[in-house]
Amino acid sequence: xxxPSPGRAEQQSVTRVREALAxxxxxxxxxELDDSARTAKEAADAxxxxxxxxxxxxVFVADGEPVLVIAxxxxxxxxxxxxxxxxxxxxxxxTADEVRKATGFAIGGVAPVGHSHPLRTIVDxxxxxxxxxxxxGGHPHYVFPTSYDELLxxxxxxxxxxxx
Numbered sequence: 657x658x659x660p661s662p663g664r665a666e667q668q669s670v671t672r673v674r675e676a677l678a679x680x681x682x683x684x685x686x687x688e689l690d691d692s693a694r695t696a697k698e699a700a701d702a703x704x705x706x707x708x709x710x711x712x713x714x715v716f717v718a719d720g721e722p723v724l725v726i727a728x729x730x731x732x733x734x735x736x737x738x739x740x741x742x743x744x745x746x747x748x749x750x751t752a753d754e755v756r757k758a759t760g761f762a763i764g765g766v767a768p769v770g771h772s773h774p775l776r777t778i779v780d781x782x783x784x785x786x787x788x789x790x791x792x793g794g795h796p797h798y799v800f801p802t803s804y805d806e807l808l809x810x811x812x813x814x815x816x817x818x819x820x
Contacts, residue, residue: 669761669770669794676770677800680810684801686793694764694796696729703790703799706730711783711791711807713766715750715758715775718742722750722758724775726768726791726807727818728782734819741778741816765795768811779804779813 674686693699696710703709710729715722716738723742727733739747752763760772768777768791783789784804791807793800808815 669765669767670798671794672760672770673767673794673798673800676767677810680769682769682800682802682806682810684806686798686800689797689799692764692796693792693799699790699792699799700729705788705790706786708782709786709789711768711780711789711802713759713768713792715755715766716747717750717754718747719744722754722775723747724759724766724768724771724777724811725780725818726777726783726811726813727780728789731780731782731819738778738818741814741818742776761792761794765792765798767792767794768807768813770794777811777813778816778818779808779811780818781815782817783807784815 689702691702696712699710700707708728708730712727714725735747788801790799
């Protein structure tokens with residue numbers, strides 16, 4: 657089954673990620689997958705890696721402000737635990753519109769870098785178990801390899817447990 661070519665908006669999203677990675681001195685390069693990597697399971701299957709190696713970029717709204725959580729694909733984010741880490745009273749998963757407004761990306765292709773606006777970022781310490789982790793490259797068919805330490809650096813992220 658052949659995949660459709662990315663449209664202009666998708667190409668711009670991938671280009672934005674590539675440019676951000678280059679500007680930040682990241683080592684990995686964005687690469688195209690034959691199959692969709694819209695979910696952590698799909699990405700892991702397409703790459704032939706453990707689902708825990710997938711760095712899922714999820715957006716939450718914490719006391720009215722968007723927050724990016726980069727979670728191990730093997731984890732479900734515990735919103736009570738996340739609220740405690742963020743020191744907020746109310747947290748919920750962002751809607752598709754909120755995700756696009758906060759990051760400039762559509763759900764399924766949210767990259768950890770290249771956002772429309774700077775976001776407070778929490779990085780799941782479970783990703784530190786792996787030498788290589790894979791993150792979305794701005795579109796569901798694009799990913800890039802990185803390391804936990806590099807992910808913390810390029811996102812200015814805060815290391816924390818986010819769930820189980």
